[in-house]
Amino acid sequence: MATNVKIFDTTLRDGTQGEGISLSVEDKMKIARKLDSLGVHYIEGGWPGSNNKDIEFFTRVSELQLKNAKVTAFGSTRRKDTLPENDMNLNRILEVGVPVATIFGKSWDFHVFQAIQTTLEENLAMIYDSVRYLKSKGLEVIYDAEHFFDGFKNNRDYALQTIKKAEEAGADWIVLCDTNGGSLPHEITEIVTVVKQTVAAPIGIHAHNDCELGVANSLAAVAAGATQVQGTINGYGERCGNGNLCSIIPNLQLKMNYSCISAEQLQSLASVARYVSEIANMHMPMNQPYVGSAAFAHKGGIHVSAILRNSSTYEHITPELVGNKQRVLVSELAGQSNLVFKAQELGLDFDNDNQQTKQLIEQIKEMEHQGYQFEGADASLELLIRNAYGKLEEAFKVESFKILMFKNENQPVVTEAIVKLNVQGETVYNAAEGNGPVNALDNALRKCLQQHYPALQNIHLSDYKVRVLDEKDTTAAKVRVLIESTDFNNSWSTVGVSDNVIEASWDALIDSIRYALLGKPKVELHVEEQRERLGLVNH
CATH class of the missing domain: 3.30.160.270 (Alpha-isopropylmalate synthase LeuA, regulatory domain)
Known part of the structure; x- marks a missing residue:
């Protein structure tokens, strides 16, 4: 039986720290609804101690009646030399009425001295008191050990002391954060292995992408024993972003045999990624793995000829598993197979030696010579093909x-x-x-x-x-x-x-x-039907 891994989405908090991203309360409500339908287990809604917009979100999120996700509020450990019951940030978490609190504390002695300017002993007390206080109020508490991997590399014993203090106070989860995003997968594996031998509480991973290893580090942590992964849709986040859940989830589920969300929910992944990019007003890279429009796109004629016989020749998974689809691009590099595939996809019936097909290929190549680019304009290409075969009714x-x-x-x-x-x-x-x-x-x-x-x-x-x-x-x-x-x-x-x-x-x-205005649904044939019509059925 596959091991369960809990998905913790922080698009609404950490994701909004990315350059160019600003979400209104309505935006956050829409995204939260989508995340819940995707099946994520935790949605981090924001930091109620930092701004009124996040407070309003927490006030209204109950309207959504979420079915799968728990909403969590973010905050820090108490301030130094302050009682937790007198700490404004901790009390704001209690006031918004969430069932889960996610609080971060310092794991790196360098940060203890330089950032919060206190003693190592007081930092340990801040962690213990904050977790204990929130637990005493009946909340599930996720402790984010900030800069844990850097802290471990610089002062192993103290970094481990910080998470043991959180465990002693009753933390439900210990999440190890690669806050600067500078660790390598083999380091993540080694350190998570040590942590698993040190604390009994379940472990999570929060990876940043500064070395473009946010996904790899998250997978390495899970392989070493972590059972919660924190990340964002499309990898949004501060600097170079966070671990991209749109790659992490299918890698865990389809490649590593972990259970994160249902197969039906996984099929909505591409549409959720597009939806969030639209709400965030961010262009979604076409070459984004799994969910990008080019993730299963084929251009070279030899490639297309091969995938018509068996799509596994150039595709590592069936695109529909993540809600994406196979695409064939038509350009000056295209052979006849490309155009045959596109026309068959539109339900246009012609044989491979059709003179009309050859003329259309030459027309497309000439237009691309003039500056057109159909590989990035599928809709214009479809209109061109339909018009060539007399299948385009002008709406105006x-x-x-x-x-x-x-x-x-x-x-x-x-x-x-x-x-x-x-x-x-x-x-x-x-x-x-x-x-x-x-x-x-x-x-x-x-x-x-x-x-x-x-x-x-x-x-x-x-x-x-x-x-x-x-x-x-x-x-x-x-x-x-x-x-x-x-x-x-x-x-x-x-x-x-x-x-x-x-x-x-x-x-x-x-x-x-x-x-x-072509009308929905347009005539489309499944891949197997296309192969059958072309006489390329697998045996």
Whole structure:
């Protein structure tokens, strides 16, 4: 039977310390609901002693009626030379009414002398008194031993004394923190092994990613006996981030035979990762393991030919286990197998020697020579393929658009777009302002379409990139615009190329809306069905 490992998510606390991340109370509520559905065991909501926003979150989190996760509040041990019952931070944890408290204390003698400027004996008393006080109030207490690995390397005996004091006081968990993120996996293994021989309380690991070893160190700790892992979704966190739960959980569960969450919950991992990145307004790296859009993407024709026969040739797991999917990219490097796969995925029936297929490959290669990039714009590619095979029904036709920009002295620039469409035989004409030409065009386009297609109100642009293709032509250079759109459940990318940045943006924007209006569910075949239709069934 697989050993259980408890997952402790600190996205709402440690994750928000990452540069560029700021979550409102509503944001934190939405993410907490998602984390609970994922099946994490603990959600660290914040530090109620530090700000009013976290206090409001703890006040409201009971509204969510979480089914799987316990909510925990974060804080420090009591201040030096202070009784725990008089310590504001400890009492704030009690006031917010959580069932679990997570408090940190110093394990490194260097920090005791330099950071809190007290004696080694007083630091031990601070740890013992704080844990004992919270336990006396009926809370589950998780003790985070800050800088434990650095402390152990510098003064082994004292670092071990600190966690033994927490255990003596009744701590339910002892979590070893690699706070500076500077330890190596073999060091983690050796030190956790010693700790397991020193204390009887269950052990956890809290790894930072400063050496890009947050995931590896977390796995090493579990292999050495830790049964709780702390981390964040997408690895968000201070400096280089925390251990990435989106890699830690599937590695533990699919590779190391530990039990963290149910198989059904694991299948939601990719969608949770995307959801959190959207709420945090952070771009999610496409090459992120397990959950990134490129994690199971194939570009080279030889690779694609192989995965059509057996996906295990170039995939280490079945993508659907983590809620991801296999993707085949079409580009100037693509062979016929790539396009056959994409067309079959869309339910378009043709044989490998179809002349239309060959013509489409040449068209795509020529367009990429001009600057298009379809490997990063699946939605534009799908529209192109559907159109080539007569399977694209136009939801609307563009008749014209116009952009006006004006500026008064000491006033910001005002941009207005006027769009004229033919929608279902009706001429629709609308104008809208925006904070730039693309935003104004987007707003005007939606005003024209939302009466006929109200679902568009749930779709928004999540990313916009412009790349100059011919720098030597300076301001007359051709540009490529990539737009990413989302409805929170799905995301898609479109591309436009022109020597006019507005036209390139408009083309990408139009593709985005047309793709959104294709209708759900689109015709898609499972991998096995694709192989069967191509005569590549495994025996």
